[in-house]
Amino acid sequence: MADYNTIRRPATTATRAAVYDEGLRAYMNRVYGLMTAGMAVSAAVAWGFAEMAGGPGAWTEFGRVIYQSPVRWVIMFLPLIMVFAFGAALNRLSTQGATLMFYAFAAAMGASLSSIFLRYTDASIVTTFLATAGGFAALSLYGYTTKRDLSAMGRFLMIGLVGLIIAMLVNMFVGSGAVAFAISTVGVLIFAGLTAYDTQNIKNTYLELANSGSDFLGKSAIMGALTLYLDFLNLFTFLLNFTGQQE
Secondary structure (H helix, E strand, O other): OOOHHHHHHHHHHHHHHHHHHHHHHHHHHHHHHHHHHHHHHHHHHHHHHHHHHOOOOOOOHHHHHHHHOOHHHHHHHHHHHHHHHHHHHHHHOOHHHHHHHHHHHHHHHHHHHOOHHHHEOHHHHHHHHHHHHHHHHHHHHHHHHOOOOOHHHHHHHHHHHHHHHHHHHHHHHHOOHHHHHHHHHHHHHHHHHHHHHHHHHHHHHHHHHOOOOHHHHHHHHHHHHHHHHHHHHHHHHHHHHHHOOEO
16 A cells, blocks of 8 residues: 555645745735836836926926035935935834835935936937836846856945946046946946846745745845845936937
8 A cells, every 4th residue: 555645745845836936926026016116106206306397497496496406415315325224224114114115215216316307308218218127127037047046246246336336436526428438338237237146136035034924024025126126227327328318
């Protein structure tokens, strides 16, 4: 007579694998859903700010305050402050609170980037966004499906990111067009690689936390959405810097 446990074990293993796959899909769908919603908030705020500003030669009072007064520095650096605050407060926030803070950050980032609607044509913004979306989707899919460990590449890219930030700060004072072009090119390459690496890292995070509480997994998904949001946004802005058509 066949052993009952021998017969049951494969079915149990298959069931657990199916449950795991379903959980991973739900987790990644939440990450991508939050990221997409955050991008929509940023786009709406950016477009709204630009519309209310009027633009060069026709500034409204709102536009003068936002783009020509010291308030512009607050708007520029607010997203950076919020990113650090988000990381520091995440463990103390509920899932709902973390979600609201993520959307608040997305709105602040939209305000910070709103000037692109005053500097570039709408057609070039849309074209660059679609190109970014296509490239991001392919890179993220690669990071999700590849069996190759991308952790070594991730460490190399993070070192490159530090160098890129330093170069950007230096060029704020130098103002070299050639250096700006080089920064944009390197920036695209770095964030293309980070998109694949971060996607794999988010997937691996689920592997480690699959048996954790739903609240912990929920906040982890929000942090994953924030990471991919930043990858997408930086990829888009660096591409726009050297492909966008000026107004």
